[in-house]
Amino acid sequence: MSGSVRPRFGAGLRRFFYNRLAVVGLGILIAIAAVSLLAPILPLAHPNITDLAMRIMPPGTEGHVLGTDQLGRDILSRLIWGTRISLAVGLSATAIAAIIGSLIGIVSAFYGGVIDNTLMRGIDMLMAFPYILLALAIVAVLGPGLFNALIAISVVNIPFFARNVRGATVSLVRLEYIDAARLSGKNNFKILFGELLPNVMPVIVITISTTVGWMILETAGLSFLGLGAQPPTPDLGSMLGDGRSVILTAPHVATLPGLVILVLVIGINLVGDGLRDVLDPYLRAGALVSPRPATEVDAKLLARKRAEKADDRRAGESEDGNRKTGAPGGAQSDGGDSGQPDGDAQSDGDGSGHSDGGAPHISELPLSVRNLRTWFWQRDAQIHAADDVSFDLPKGRALGIMGESGSGKSVTALSVLGLVPTPPGRIMDGSVAYYGEELVGAPLEKLRFYRGNRIAYIFQNPMTSLNPLFSVGEQIAEAVRRHQPVTGEEARAKAGELMDMVQIPDARRRINDYPHQLSGGMRQRIGIAIALANDPDVIIADEPTTALDVTIQAQILRLLEDLRERYGVSLVFISHDFGVVSAVCERIVVMYAGEIVESGSVEEIYRRPLHPYTRRLMACVPKVGSRGAEMDAIPGLPPALDRLPAGCRFADRCDMAIEACTSAPVPLEEHANGSPFGAREVRCIRAKEVTV
Amino acid sequence: MYRYIARRLVMMVPVLLGISIIVFFIMELIPGDAAQAILGSYATPENLARVRRELGLDQPLVHRYFIWLGNILQGDLGRSYILQRPVLDEVLDRLGPTMLLAGTSLMLAALFGMFAGVVAAIKQFRWQDGLLTTVVLIGISTPSFWLGLMLTLVFAVELGWFPVSGMSRVVGGGGIGDILHHLVLPSVSLAIVATGVIARLTRSTMLEVLRRDFIRSARAKGLNERSVILKHAYKNALVSIIPVLGIQTGFVIGGAVYIETVFQWPGIGRMLVGAIQQRDILLVQGGVVVIAALYVIINLIVDVLQSVVDPRITV
Amino acid sequence: MSEPVLSIRGVRKYFSERRRLFGSTPPPIQAVQNINLDLYSGDSLGVVGESGCGKSTLARTIVGIIPPTSGEIVYRGSDIASLKGRERREIYKHIQFVFQDPTSSLNPRKTVREILSAPMIELLGLDKREAERRAQALMDKVNMRPEFLDRHPHEFSGGQAQRIGIARALATNPEVLILDEPVSALDVSIQAQILQLLKSLKSDLGLTYLFISHDLAVVDNLCDRVAVMYLGSVMEEGSAHRIFDNPRHPYTNVLLASIPHPDQHETTSIRLSGDLPNPADPPPGCPFQPRCYRATAQCSQSKPALIDYGSGHKAACFYADAPEPPPAAPLESQAVAETADVSG
Numbered sequence A: 001m002s003g004s005v006r007p008r009f010g011a012g013l014r015r016f017f018y019n020r021l022a023v024v025g026l027g028i029l030i031a032i033a034a035v036s037l038l039a040p041i042l043p044l045a046h047p048n049i050t051d052l053a054m055r056i057m058p059p060g061t062e063g064h065v066l067g068t069d070q071l072g073r074d075i076l077s078r079l080i081w082g083t084r085i086s087l088a089v090g091l092s093a094t095a096i097a098a099i100i101g102s103l104i105g106i107v108s109a110f111y112g113g114v115i116d117n118t119l120m121r122g123i124d125m126l127m128a129f130p131y132i133l134l135a136l137a138i139v140a141v142l143g144p145g146l147f148n149a150l151i152a153i154s155v156v157n158i159p160f161f162a163r164n165v166r167g168a169t170v171s172l173v174r175l176e177y178i179d180a181a182r183l184s185g186k187n188n189f190k191i192l193f194g195e196l197l198p199n200v201m202p203v204i205v206i207t208i209s210t211t212v213g214w215m216i217l218e219t220a221g222l223s224f225l226g227l228g229a230q231p232p233t234p235d236l237g238s239m240l241g242d243g244r245s246v247i248l249t250a251p252h253v254a255t256l257p258g259l260v261i262l263v264l265v266i267g268i269n270l271v272g273d274g275l276r277d278v279l280d281p282y283l284r285a286g287a288l289v290s291p292r293p294a295t296e297v298d299a300k301l302l303a304r305k306r307a308e309k310a311d312d313r314r315a316g317e318s319e320d321g322n323r324k325t326g327a328p329g330g331a332q333s334d335g336g337d338s339g340q341p342d343g344d345a346q347s348d349g350d351g352s353g354h355s356d357g358g359a360p361h362i363s364e365l366p367l368s369v370r371n372l373r374t375w376f377w378q379r380d381a382q383i384h385a386a387d388d389v390s391f392d393l394p395k396g397r398a399l400g401i402m403g404e405s406g407s408g409k410s411v412t413a414l415s416v417l418g419l420v421p422t423p424p425g426r427i428m429d430g431s432v433a434y435y436g437e438e439l440v441g442a443p444l445e446k447l448r449f450y451r452g453n454r455i456a457y458i459f460q461n462p463m464t465s466l467n468p469l470f471s472v473g474e475q476i477a478e479a480v481r482r483h484q485p486v487t488g489e490e491a492r493a494k495a496g497e498l499m500d501m502v503q504i505p506d507a508r509r510r511i512n513d514y515p516h517q518l519s520g521g522m523r524q525r526i527g528i529a530i531a532l533a534n535d536p537d538v539i540i541a542d543e544p545t546t547a548l549d550v551t552i553q554a555q556i557l558r559l560l561e562d563l564r565e566r567y568g569v570s571l572v573f574i575s576h577d578f579g580v581v582s583a584v585c586e587r588i589v590v591m592y593a594g595e596i597v598e599s600g601s602v603e604e605i606y607r608r609p610l611h612p613y614t615r616r617l618m619a620c621v622p623k624v625g626s627r628g629a630e631m632d633a634i635p636g637l638p639p640a641l642d643r644l645p646a647g648c649r650f651a652d653r654c655d656m657a658i659e660a661c662t663s664a665p666v667p668l669e670e671h672a673n674g675s676p677f678g679a680r681e682v683r684c685i686r687a688k689e690v691t692v
Numbered sequence B: 001m002y003r004y005i006a007r008r009l010v011m012m013v014p015v016l017l018g019i020s021i022i023v024f025f026i027m028e029l030i031p032g033d034a035a036q037a038i039l040g041s042y043a044t045p046e047n048l049a050r051v052r053r054e055l056g057l058d059q060p061l062v063h064r065y066f067i068w069l070g071n072i073l074q075g076d077l078g079r080s081y082i083l084q085r086p087v088l089d090e091v092l093d094r095l096g097p098t099m100l101l102a103g104t105s106l107m108l109a110a111l112f113g114m115f116a117g118v119v120a121a122i123k124q125f126r127w128q129d130g131l132l133t134t135v136v137l138i139g140i141s142t143p144s145f146w147l148g149l150m151l152t153l154v155f156a157v158e159l160g161w162f163p164v165s166g167m168s169r170v171v172g173g174g175g176i177g178d179i180l181h182h183l184v185l186p187s188v189s190l191a192i193v194a195t196g197v198i199a200r201l202t203r204s205t206m207l208e209v210l211r212r213d214f215i216r217s218a219r220a221k222g223l224n225e226r227s228v229i230l231k232h233a234y235k236n237a238l239v240s241i242i243p244v245l246g247i248q249t250g251f252v253i254g255g256a257v258y259i260e261t262v263f264q265w266p267g268i269g270r271m272l273v274g275a276i277q278q279r280d281i282l283l284v285q286g287g288v289v290v291i292a293a294l295y296v297i298i299n300l301i302v303d304v305l306q307s308v309v310d311p312r313i314t315v
Numbered sequence C: 001m002s003e004p005v006l007s008i009r010g011v012r013k014y015f016s017e018r019r020r021l022f023g024s025t026p027p028p029i030q031a032v033q034n035i036n037l038d039l040y041s042g043d044s045l046g047v048v049g050e051s052g053c054g055k056s057t058l059a060r061t062i063v064g065i066i067p068p069t070s071g072e073i074v075y076r077g078s079d080i081a082s083l084k085g086r087e088r089r090e091i092y093k094h095i096q097f098v099f100q101d102p103t104s105s106l107n108p109r110k111t112v113r114e115i116l117s118a119p120m121i122e123l124l125g126l127d128k129r130e131a132e133r134r135a136q137a138l139m140d141k142v143n144m145r146p147e148f149l150d151r152h153p154h155e156f157s158g159g160q161a162q163r164i165g166i167a168r169a170l171a172t173n174p175e176v177l178i179l180d181e182p183v184s185a186l187d188v189s190i191q192a193q194i195l196q197l198l199k200s201l202k203s204d205l206g207l208t209y210l211f212i213s214h215d216l217a218v219v220d221n222l223c224d225r226v227a228v229m230y231l232g233s234v235m236e237e238g239s240a241h242r243i244f245d246n247p248r249h250p251y252t253n254v255l256l257a258s259i260p261h262p263d264q265h266e267t268t269s270i271r272l273s274g275d276l277p278n279p280a281d282p283p284p285g286c287p288f289q290p291r292c293y294r295a296t297a298q299c300s301q302s303k304p305a306l307i308d309y310g311s312g313h314k315a316a317c318f319y320a321d322a323p324e325p326p327p328a329a330p331l332e333s334q335a336v337a338e339t340a341d342v343s344g
């Protein structure tokens, strides 16, 4: 009906065929299905004709390619007919279980309450029996036979469908589009079968793909025990059972049917895995690729860094022979290392001494990011998440990174210590230095030494950033123990102190609480305590208050301010909210579509934004008191980061755009100096035209 | 914790009642009744009536259920008419071997499954992952009874390393060594599917957990991969794995039916198959009730285990 | 004033948890406690409050997604709180809803065309052809290209999806729109687009809004009247002007003072200590009392009523008639870009 369904379906199909194993599985299944469907017209001996003269012939016998069984029946013919029966029984059992089970599951989840309770208690009862045992009990009642086995297998599989489908439906029923459908006037029937069922279908298909294999195995099993197919019906399971008595003299009689079952079920499972990869939204999003311990650094960049380092060392030996860091090299283990890098510039103490105008040497900066470029490499796209990002952070100062979602703030922050997930992330270019010590391309051991020790993070979502299974005290103590030579007792005491420090009331008792027992604000305080655990030089806070309410946000901002003043830690503070950044920071960089578009002091940017994006963004933030004011919204959307324009990335939304804007990349240029720790910079060719 | 266990214990009661109802009524569906079964098809009507009265079969259904339930609670599961001995005695005799077999298999499956899953996850896309994934795929696709036969053929018949069968009593003459010797092939055959299922689940759960935010937090603390994977990721993966261990226990106990048949293991499974073939209804009933009750207890243990790992589960 | 279009009278919504073995029934969560609000034709009433204060529950109760525990919802003179089936559907023609999460409120398996025509088919009884024709006009109303009708929700950005959600709500030409945080999931620049759209729709179509948000600035921008909620109760109510410039309730004060602003680097002295109390076990007396900087002994003994202090400015505080100066000076002259001028 609609054109856009097809591409999506096509994409799924392509993904399926991309999975070579799934294609192999499909091939196996098609071949087996074809042969068993064609059984009646294939030139085969009748599967049930006995010929006692030809008993137990080995494979290769004239007229019996795979030999005969103990009654002289042709094994090949019986295998093919048997596969036909096994497939038919397995598939029908699956269909029965799928239909009944899914119906129970979906109705149960949709109606909830008493209906749900009753149905699910019934399902629980069925599941209270070990799987096959229940099938046996049913066969015991109905008597042996293929049809009865089919019923037994279907019944015992109903709970799997009911449970899975109910689980999937329960999470869907809560979604707002079900409410929206009701508000659109749809009745329960239409919602159940028009709105829910299409969305539950993938789960049903996935469950089918996992159970069909079992069902064939179980049917074969019952027949093997003599409770399924009755003689002389050929069925893979009963053939195996028959073959068992001659296993010593003629192993092929039992081996062959087992092999056929094995191949058949492997085929089913391969196809099932392929389907799952395509249908499960979780897997589709690439969920089953886990990130490496550190972000990959582009090979070319790495080679260049190595070369530079070698040069430096040669140069350094002549100038400043004994400068070294305490950071362990790549070969050392990280078990016992602790303490701080000795002899670093930080202890020389003049980090904050230089004036705002004078540029400090890179070795005096706790953090210096130069031309950082981090991309995500996907199968068919390169996402330029951060491009050419540079900033400096002197000791004890606070730098804000502001931008809308997707502008590259988090990627920039995570690139500092290699925490961008690889795959798909890769640092393509640039450098990150801690007191002059290069971190991009540093060995993992060195990164680990700095992580949480000299440079610590506070993350956005305090619920998901804490491990739900460990007490908060333990999670703080763990950070302490990793970098300080303390006993467990001491680390725990330190954790308590840290919790006091972030003003958690009644810290001594809360230390044993688990994250779910704390409120959002308290959890974020724990996040801050973890960041403070090793007296870091730099804290990178990525939207630490975005998930919190305003009143709690105010508490946390105040806390961060206090701590920064008290401990002189340098702060990178990321937020999409100019007001929040300005509450904490002196200097701000504004990001758009992966680039810094403007930087300067809070005051300067607030009073006189130079970049058209910054100016218009700030104009469309509603403010209390600006009652009913017309807001001049920025039209359109930010560009897709895998299809960026050649020129200015803001051009198609910019009301000042001229032709020159789109022809070549626009550089970030110094507009004036005199801003706190850095120049006033802007990435716009018309910035000079903005006058006060 | 204790409150939790107490609550789960109380919740077992309705489940057990439900099981008893299901079993009782399923058996009621059988054409003919116990009297018929006891006396055989040539019984005279008078005899049938007498036995029915003795067994209380002339009472209304619900009444009979309560009598039956009362008997069970007193440990009276009736008499097997084939074996001519109390069902309970027979079932208890055979429970040990089944538990030994199923328990061993389950332990093998849990250990190897989780180990293989974790290794495959941390070596994702490397040869270790490929190899394990392939082996596991074959594992979950193999009919266990066939595998049992094949293992016998190779390791018992051809190589002669293990006995073909012949485990007649758990406490046989040979002591522990002999038991273990007899246990290897059956428990491996029985464990293979469960190992595969657990390995696959462990692998995918680990991969999923390793993407969560708190793993990034753990790395941001500077923790080494060992603690990230074994402490933070694995414990979270266990939250998904433990319930499946419970379900797999059910599969293993059920699967024991095949393996006991193949290896002539003197357990409940083989007893049940025989009883079904010979229509020894009371024996089937007794076996099913005892195993189902056992399984309920196992599920209780699984739930308690889960609550130990996951503090979010509260009373 | 004339009769209100929609009147919320004494609405309560308690969520009770299921009873557990061993132990008493857990106390119900008192999400909404005795709320009274009137919505007049052409009004836009903003409901503000922090997460968990019961704003969304109230919104859902009004349209009947969930039934209230007690109280009346009066639309044009008749109580609609307990309507079911056909009568409920009749109400959906007149009162519609816009959801917070633009993507989860659109069925991923439906095209925009199907989503937009459903209300017209089900509620107005139009045939499919006619409904789809009108869907084009709806797209136009929310400034979307009609070609997008054949697309699926996942092909849209958050802002575009929210436009579709608004179009769906407008499909039956309703009189009242209940908007539950419709811009909270959006970026600032997109939020401004949607706010603009909402404003122009309101004046073009003569709509009446009940607008829920946690963002005071957004509410001040869009709404004429405001109700501030805390822990399931209305703390203060009145014109936006009065509430934001001369708040009478300490909680409103705190909310205003908590908004970080570039002009005041120092966060204000009024800060809220502690966390939101458990709504299943609200504190005695004034709900705000455990965290209130003005609380006295009286506050924990009885609950202050919502009293009108003139011109419809109501507050529920014993000290509301002795307001202190607002901590954050009204921020009038802050059109940011006005200092910057573009020449050429």
Ligand SMILES: Nc1ncnc2c1ncn2[C@@H]1O[C@H](COP(=O)(O)OP(=O)(O)O)[C@@H](O)[C@H]1O
Pocket: A376, A383, A384, A385, A386, A403, A404, A405, A406, A407, A408, A409, A410, A411, A412, A421, A423, A424, A425, A641
């Ligand atoms: N794991 C990932 N895989 C692919 N793209 C990603 C990944 N993480 C982030 N991105 C993309 O990188 C861009 C920048 O993201 P991010 O730094 O998170 O933005 P911000 O923090 O400013 O909201 C976005 O377009 C986002 O979609």
Ligand code: SF4
Pocket: A611, A612, A613, A648, A649, A650, A651, A652, A654, A655, A656, A657, A658, A661, A666, A683, A684, A685, A686, A687
């Ligand atoms: S470079 Fe051109 S398009 Fe880009 S922001 Fe400046 S004026 Fe606008």
Ligand code: SF4
Pocket: C249, C250, C251, C286, C287, C288, C289, C290, C292, C293, C294, C295, C296, C299, C304, C316, C317, C318, C319
């Ligand atoms: S009544 Fe008391 S506690 Fe409540 S807001 Fe007023 S002063 Fe504060």
Ligand SMILES: [Mg+2]
Pocket: A409, A410, A542, A543
């Ligand atoms: Mg971010």
